[in-house]
Structures are given as C-alpha cells and as structure tokens.
Amino acid sequence: MTTATHTTKNLPATAESDSKSQPRPFVNPYLGGLFMGVVLFLSFFLTGNGLGASGGLNRLIIWAIDLVAPEHVDRVSYLIHYAGGDKNAMDHWIVLMTVGILLGGLISGLVGRRVKAETVRGPRITDHQRWLFALIGGVIAGFGARMARGCTSGQGLSGGATLSVGSWAFLLCFFVGGYALAYFVRKLWT
C-alpha cells in the first residue's frame, strides 16, 4: 500500500539489484483489519475473552518482582492480586497470548522479510534520541494502560467490538491524546 514512506536507505547497497532481500510491501490495511477482526471474533467465540497485550507484560514484570521481593508483593495491594502468596503471576492465559503475539509477529516478519535488527526513527533525530523517547513514551503508555485497565488491544479493539461505553470513550481519548501532542513532537517523526 503505502510503501512510499517505507525507508530503504538502511539496506545494503547491493540489495537494490537483489530483489530477494527487499522487504515485501505491507498487506492492505483493510485486509489486515479483516484478518484481525476475524481473530478477535474467534477469540471471543472460543474463549469468551478478547485480545490483550499489556496484561501479559503486566504479569511478566510482577512475576519478576515476585522472584526478587516476594514479601513486597504481599504488601502492595495491587500486586497481591496477581502474585500474592503461592500464586504464579505467569500462570494465566494472557501470558500465552502475549507470547503468541511475539511468535506471530516473528512469522509474519520472516514471511515479509522484515526481520532486521535496526532502529526505526524519523529522519531528524539520532538512534540514541529515538531510544530515549521510546523509553519515555513506554513509561507513559505502561502507566496509562494500567490506569485504563487495558491497552489499545484490550480496551480499544476488544471493548470497541463488544460495544462497551467505557472502551469507546477510551478510544476517543486515545486519538485525542495522540493528535493533541503530535504537532509538538513532530521533529521525532517527520
């Protein structure tokens, strides 16, 4: 679709003549949306649960905290819920789903020849700046995902498709937040 924005300058010079090492174009967004929608439906139909990603990351970090400081987990009310006492925070379906996202992304990336160690960034900043802002953005997004009790997948997609009022309000605010700040951080991306 929109390969015009796709930077190819990181490819080795010989790659131009060697079409086999070129990444394949991305799938049409509507075709991808159709596939994602069917996966989302199947998830609800089979399991009763929607899609989620932040929940798995949440359990991963709580599991790690439980390894080094179990007595701390038993003291903080937010953490007890996931890993208090003998509970294993990783023993939950959402962890498997998150692992699946990683595997599915890898397979799709291999098929599309897009698996490549690199830093994707706008043209006006350095790799180190990109890493720093990725870290900062991640902290805000991680905090926001817990505040909203789900991320773009758990709230936006799953809640949107089941017509939850809170999820539609969430989606609206997600886009408002992005658009409100986009102009001020345009140097990061354009």
Add this chain to the structure above:
Amino acid sequence: MGPFALNEIVGKFGTYLIYLLIGMGFGASLEMVGFGRSTKLTAQFYLRDMTVFKVMFSAVLVAMVLIFGAAGLGLLDYDRIWVPPTYLVPGMLGGLLLGVGFIIGGFCPGTSVASLATLKKDALFFLMGILGGIVLFGETSGYFDHFWESTYLGRLTLPDLLGLPTGITVFLVTVMGVFALWGAEQIERAMRQKDGLEVKQISRWVSAGAGVLLMGGLAVMLIGQPTADQRWQRVAAEKQPMLDNREVQIHPAELRDVFFNSLVNLVMLDVRDEADYNLFHIKDAERVPLDQLEGLAKDLKAGPPGTIVVLMSNDETRATEGWKTLVGQGVANTYILEGGLNNFIAMCSESPFASIPGGDETLRYELDAALGHNHPTSNLREHGKEIEFTPKVKIEKQAPTGGGGCG
C-alpha cells in the same frame, strides 16, 4: 454455543495452546499491516498514512458484526463474553496517556511486542518503558486508589446508553464506521496530494468489502438479538429438571430464613398485577411486571455477590414464567416462592384470613381493604412461628466470564 468451557473440553494445556494460537494470529495481523514500524504507526497523527485508524476500525467493525450476528443466531452467548466494565474517568485518562505515550514512544503495548519480534531496537526500549510504567503504577496506585475505582458504571454498553435495540445500534455503528473510514481515505489522499506523494485510488475490492460489511450490519439488525423465550429454550434441557424436581421452589419459612441471613442480598420480586399487589404483598417485595423482568436481568447479574432472587405470584404459574426469563438470561441464584402468596398467607398468618374460592393465580383470601404491606403477616420480621422446611437455597457464583486485556 460459544463461548466454551475450554478447560473442561481440551484441558489446561489445550486451552493455553488455543490462546497461543489466537495471540499468533493477532501478532501476525499487527506485523503484516506495518504496525511493527514506529514511523508507520505515528504517521497516523500527521494524516499522511491513516493505516492505524483503517486497521483498527475495520477490525472492530468486522468483529462487532460477527459477534452480534453469532449472538443473534444463538451461536454465541453475549452475556458470557468479556465486555470491559466501564470506569469512565480513569479509562479516559488512561486513553489520553496511551495516546501521548504512543506519539512520543512510537508504539502501543501490543504493537511494540510485534515490533520486537522483528528485532526493532526502539521497540525494546519502549517495552522496557512499559514495564517501568507498570511498576510505577503498582507502587503508586495506593495514592489514587479512590480515583481508579471511581465512575464505575459496570457492564454498560452503547445500546444501553442510547436506549436502542442492540441490532439497530450495531447497524448504526457499522454505517458510521464505514463513513469514518471513507473520511479517513479522503483526508489521507488530500494530505498526500499536497505533499506530492503517491496517491492510490480506493480499490474495487475495498469498496465491495465495505458493502459486505454494511449488509452484515443490516443483517444483524434484521435478525435482532434472541428473545427471552429463545434464551430459555437454550437452557431448558439443563434447567427444566430443576423445576420438575422442585429444587428451586422454596418454602415460605426458608424465605424468612434467607431474609435474616446477613450474608445474603435478598431481592424479592412480585410479578402479580398491581391490584393484587396493593391488596397484600410481602414487605420489601418489589412489584415487577413479567414483561419488565428481561430488562432487570442485567442489573441482577451485576448485583453484589450473594444476591438471591425470589420470584412470587399468587400461586406458582406466573412466578415460574418469570423464573424462566431470568434463568434464560443467566441470572444465578433464582428461586420461586413455593405455593406463592396464597401458600405464604396460609403458612405464616397468625390470624388466618378468610379464604375464598378462586382459580389458579388468584388471591384466595379475603381482605377488607388494600392493605399492601401493612398487615403484620406481610412483615417477615414479625413472624415468630417456627415451621419445619427443607432448605434448598444454595449460593452459587454467577456464570463465569473471563477477563479482558487486563489479565
């Protein structure tokens, strides 16, 4: 009928395997549309590439039509799938923060995982940031617990909010969604034209797909959602024996016993006509016409744990109808007052009323005036009479629904 009790069918290992496969489908769909590249994701907010909006909304619309279509056809029980409960203000603040984190960091949680799978270093930093943000939330949540639990509205859905039937809401959302996608296409084309970038026409396949989606939404509206009777028919094989074996008809004395049980939130629903209700009813029993029970089911299911519902009519016929409606909708812990109000008066009245002949579902006691709950018999607190009964009430948990993306 979905969703399925996977643990019982394929065991824990099989269940986890299914979740792994679903995750793989999700991860692949994220990567294949370009969500593994932060520059492509954020282009959304500079209007040059609306892929994020297009993928998300087409996925939401497709899944919505399939979910409510399947529910309308009786293949899926919508009441038992996870609908994120609404905590309005914290949810909106979280959405804002995610939007801000997205434009600064270049990802949302799911896309960063898919991006890491293709070895993008920026995704690794974003993920480390997320883990840090989660820890920060966990460690500080004690200070804003009150806010985090605020504006709780339960399982509130758009049809509830709009006061429209579900099918019509689905159709309207489909129409507006397709229109919004068309608008996004126009904006993207205009911006790209301005920047001298390549502009593609909307392909015929995409237009055809939009047509199919709209027809799907229309079909959901025409099929509608299952009626109370249809819902009962689905669970009848399992639940009818409970009626036949008289497992759910509780003795008036047991009603009083439950009434005094402080662990129970007792809801007494009187489904008789207003005239009979005004003549005599049990104090604290709420009158609900049979045709309004369906709408009440949702609130009952959202009620506090330990909620017991007891339906009552003059005899049992009407209360049994009401029982089927509530049980069909999946309300747990629902019972019928054995023998109805007639039996209740016979058993509990210290000063017997004069009985009069009458047919089924008529009040067969004579009252000089419409006493409502002013007669001592109607007050469960004032009964001293000890009566033997066989206890039948069991407090069960509500039908399980899973968790969403919060895990």
